[in-house]
Amino acid sequence: MTTGTTENTEVRTAIRNYIADNLLYMHPDLEVQDSDDLLSLGVIDSLGFVELVEDVQSRYGIEVQDLEITEDNFGSVDAIVAFIGRKRAA
Amino acid sequence: MIHDRPDVFDAPSTVERLEEGIRDALRQLGRRGVVVAVSGGVDSGVVAGLCARAVGPERILCLRLPETNLSEGSSDLGRELAEKLGAPTLEEPISPALEALGCYRIQHDAIRQVFPSFEPEWRHKIVRSAPTGGVTVFSLVVERPDGTQETRRIPSDAYRLLLSAVNMKQRTRKLLEYTHADRLHYAVAGTPNFLEYDQGFFVKGGDGLADLKPIAGLYKQQVYALARYLELPEGIAGRAPTTETFSLPQSQEEFYFGHPYDRMDMLVWGEQNGVEPADLVDVTGLDAEAVDAGYREIRRRREATAYLHAPAVFVDGHDAG
Known part of the structure; x- marks a missing residue:
């Protein structure tokens, strides 16, 4: 349980960092909460999602199917963390 | 014009206004004729037809810029159009220039990132997922x-590499259009219709570059209606919209819009005019939720492609004080 929480925190930090480095560098005034909808905020487009998915795949060694690239799974930091957790548990 | 319903449309009065608009544009630009690159498609056909009526067919040049092995028959349609209009026409195949620029090599390199055993004789295209x-x-x-x-x-890097190569096609065509425009002291007509213009479906410095854009306010079904009204050759007036970009036949729907053009017309019109999704169910054949999803995608695509319309940013280094 403790390990799971630590892993979860590490993933959350990594995803936050990815978003800050790759999506927010031109939006210094924007504060993104973990629950914020990244598409609605206008900080990511479809190709940006694909890059994010590629990063998640290579970083965590998981395979993401086309049908899994959805807002439900990748729309927010919370969603991404939960998705990675489910994939790793599977 | 753009606030009319796409399917409610008066061709004769529209043609009259567009002709006057084209003449005004040429006066404003100080040019004495128009270069139109004719692809064999309905958009460039209508632009050529309108320009021929506006300034006289002898003052337009119908340029045919086929890519060998890809635009099979397109150049013939362009010639048929020019003959019908009574306009001068020239053919300049762009494949040798593209070969020299490395377009095909880059394309193949990009494809091999996804299919390592790809051979040049294989055909290919890009398709998008269904609109959600x-x-x-x-x-x-x-x-x-x-x-x-x-x-x-x-993957994103292969996608960008492939698109950068295929965009060379549109940019090479535009280079030739301006070469002839310089020679003749003509203006260059752009052929994007309203769907392409609004949704950013054009190449910056390619088909997006022009001195005047006569049909940028017309929905696709209005362009088809004008093609009939102008009595363009059947091969052009009845031709389905394609991208002419990849070696496999590809519709604009499967690559970009995600909907057939008549439905896309209604979705863009509905989104622009604040029409409730439920009120668009009958004309689109979609349920209200799918209409709403269409609206969201239209707004996002418009935002994502805003940079294509933007003029160069003038960066001022002077001390304002």
Whole structure:
């Protein structure tokens, strides 16, 4: 349980960092909460999602199917963390 | 014009206004004629037809810029159009220039990132996922000489590399259009229709570059209506919209819009005019939720492609004080 929480925190930090480095560098005034909808905020487009998915795949060694690239799974930091957790548990 | 319903449309008065607009544009630009690159498609056909009526067919040049092996028959349609209009026409195949620029090599390198055993004789295209209003995923389709097809998701860097290569086609065409425009002291007409213009379906410095854009306010079904009204050759007036970009036949719907053009017309019109999704169910054949998803995708695409319309940013280094 403790390990799971630590892993979860590490993933959350990594995803936050990815978003800050790759999506927010031109939006210094924007504060993104973990629950914020990244598409609605206008900080990511479809190709940006694909890059994010590629990063998640290579970083965590998981395979993401086309049908899994959805807002439900990748729309927010919370969603991404939960998705990675489910994939790793599977 | 753009606030009219796409399917409610008066061709004669529209043609009259566009002709006057084209003459005004030329006066403003100080040019004495118009270069139109004719692809064999309905958009460039209508632009050529309108320009011929506005300034006289002898003052337009119909340029045919086929890419060998890809635009099969397009150049013939362009010639048929020019003959029908009584306009001068020239053919300049762009494949040798593209070859020299490395377009095909880059294209093949990009495809091999996804299909390492790809051979130049295979055909290919990019297709998008079905519209959900959320994330769009692009896939590369290849077809081997024996007809078998395979589809794989295309990574972002391969996608960008492939698009950068195919955009060279539009930019090479535009280079030739301006070369002839300089020679003749003509203006260059752009051929985007309203769907392409509004949704950013054009190449910056390619088909997006022009001195005047006569049909940028017309929905696609209005362009088809004008093609009939102008009595363009049947091969052009009845031709389905294609991208003419990849070696496999590809519709604009499967690559970009995600909907057939008449439905896309209604979705863009509805989104622009604040029409409730429920009120668009009958004309689109979609349920209200899918209409709403269409609206979201239209807004996002418009935002994502805003930079294509933007003029160069003037960066001022002077001390304002």
